Amino acid sequence: MSHPHRPGEPTCRQVFELLSEFVDGELAQPEHESLSRHLEACPPCEEFLKTFQVARALCRESLLQKMPDELKDRLRCFLRDQIKKI
Amino acid sequence: MPVTDLDTTLVERVRGGDKSAFEDLMLRYEDKVYRLAIGMMKNREDALDAVQDAFLNVYRKIDTFRGESAFSTWLYKIALNSVYMKLRSRSRHEQTESLDDLEHILDPARVRIQMPIRGWSERADDRLLRKELAQVLREAVAALPEEYRIIFTLREVEELSNQEVADILGLSLAATKTRLHRARLFLRQSLSRYLQGNVA
């Protein structure tokens, strides 16, 4: 948190709090731009953003599993059987 | 054909008694519903139970789908319901996480922002390390309180919009975004701790 804070520009804390909206593209344009400026000028925040994105990508990668085939077969058996009764 | 139109066509066919159309719907959604269930229940048999229950309810209730929301939103709601029913039915046997501790960790206002002294974003590209990190993250996701984990899964893994997630969970958009942000910060922090503790 060493970046000198200029009036009207976001602080590191504010950047930290708005990061999700920033990466999701949900900030109004002026806000988005002032965050971008801060990130360009503040290496710790820039690195924080990078690691924030790396964590997201790795999470997605590690959680994006498929249902195992054996369970899919059992799901189908179960439903065919149940639906007959309806 | 756009996703929603295909869903609508399949729903119409199921209503007309076409069972193969229901199997097509299952093919489209079984992995998604399974990921939701396994993320919340943590073991395969319980997850399968919830997925079976979810699809059976979708079949039974298909006439009540009015097309006011996307079919996927409707289906996720049913699936979540099945997951929560199963969770509740066995919750007596399990100690849930201490929510206070996690709320504390997850509250950005209380977090002392620890900026990386030395960057680790490049180190995370290391192929061998990635496997290890995937495990660290799976554990971190599992440590999230349920209401954060579900938002995180729907948003980051299934890539639904914040509005869809809010609709599915019956939450305000603001609450959805806040929890999502906290979950993301928590997961980043878990990764950071691991990597910085791992630096020689």
Ligand SMILES: [Zn+2]
């Ligand atoms: Zn900064």
